[in-house]
Amino acid sequence: MPILESDERIIRNVDTHWMKYALPTIVFVLLLGISALLFYLAAFSAHHTMWVSHGTFLAGIILATVNHHWFFHHLLSDHFTDIIVTSKRIIYLRESLYFQNDIQEIPLRRIKSVTGEKHGILQTLLNYGTLRFDIDIGITIPFAPHPHHLVKDINEALAMK
Amino acid sequence: MTLFSVVFFLVQFLSLVVMGGIVHEFRRIEERHVILREAVGSSSPLGTGNILLWCYILLTLLLVIGTSAFFIFQPHLL
Numbered sequence: 001m002p003i004l005e006s007d008e009r010i011i012r013n014v015d016t017h018w019m020k021y022a023l024p025t026i027v028f029v030l031l032l033g034i035s036a037l038l039f040y041l042a043a044f045s046a047h048h049t050m051w052v053s054h055g056t057f058l059a060g061i062i063l064a065t066v067n068h069h070w071f072f073h074h075l076l077s078d079h080f081t082d083i084i085v086t087s088k089r090i091i092y093l094r095e096s097l098y099f100q101n102d103i104q105e106i107p108l109r110r111i112k113s114v115t116g117e118k119h120g121i122l123q124t125l126l127n128y129g130t131l132r133f134d135i136d137i138g139i140t141i142p143f144a145p146h147p148h149h150l151v152k153d154i155n156e157a158l159a160m161k
Numbered sequence: 162m163t164l165f166s167v168v169f170f171l172v173q174f175l176s177l178v179v180m181g182g183i184v185h186e187f188r189r190i191e192e193r194h195v196i197l198r199e200a201v202g203s204s205s206p207l208g209t210g211n212i213l214l215w216c217y218i219l220l221t222l223l224l225v226i227g228t229s230a231f232f233i234f235q236p237h238l239l
Binding site: 013054058061062064065068069072073075076079080082093095097098101 | 165169172176179183186187191194197198209213214216221224228
């Protein structure tokens with residue numbers, strides 16, 4: 001677990017951008033629509049073909065339940081993603097309930113350069129993007145809010161080291 | 162119809178078990194994050210997480226109770 005050294009200070013502590021929730025939300029709404037259609041089909045076929053009605057009702061229930069838990073698992077996991085910039089390192093925390101528990105520490109002395117990328121109209125309008133570090137192994141941080149401000153802060157910390 | 166009911170209530174039971182598991186794991190990670198944030202001397206804005214968690218609990222209960230009530234009281238629709 002990272003603990004601050006005596007001469008180390010926090011420069012910035014940010015959560016990743018809320019756009020990380022966009023794709024799961026779209027998938028959730030689509031699957032919710034499909035389960036609603038299955039329920040409708042179950043009610044529609046109830047008086048004609050009982051087994052089709054039972055099958056589609058069960059399929060609708062299972063799809064709605066799995067979709068609901070998957071969506072909230074995603075939401076609750078992404079909530080713990082953090083970027084902490086200190087005067088000595090960058091700490092990137094990523095969690096996925098039961099599946100992943102990553103703490104990536106990038107010491108500033110290992111960083112040759114850092115770039116902030118904003119690609120496309122959405123990233124430009126909503127002010128988020130990707131942080132890319134030029135070090136031995138490729139590390140990128142997606143959904144970084146205000147990537148150019150973060151790059152500025154990191155470059156200032158690099159200049160001070 | 163019996164098999165249909167068994168599968169239906171098994172899905173509902175599993176749904177509650179999964180919710181319990183996710184809530185337990187969320188609380189465990191939240192606790193660890195508070196310690197971590199304190200260790201790096203940072204504040205802990207975890208309020209949104211609690212709202213999300215309560216939304217999840219309430220919606221899961223609503224889904225289970227709603228579909229069970231429909232299944233029990235409206236069988237003529239199926």
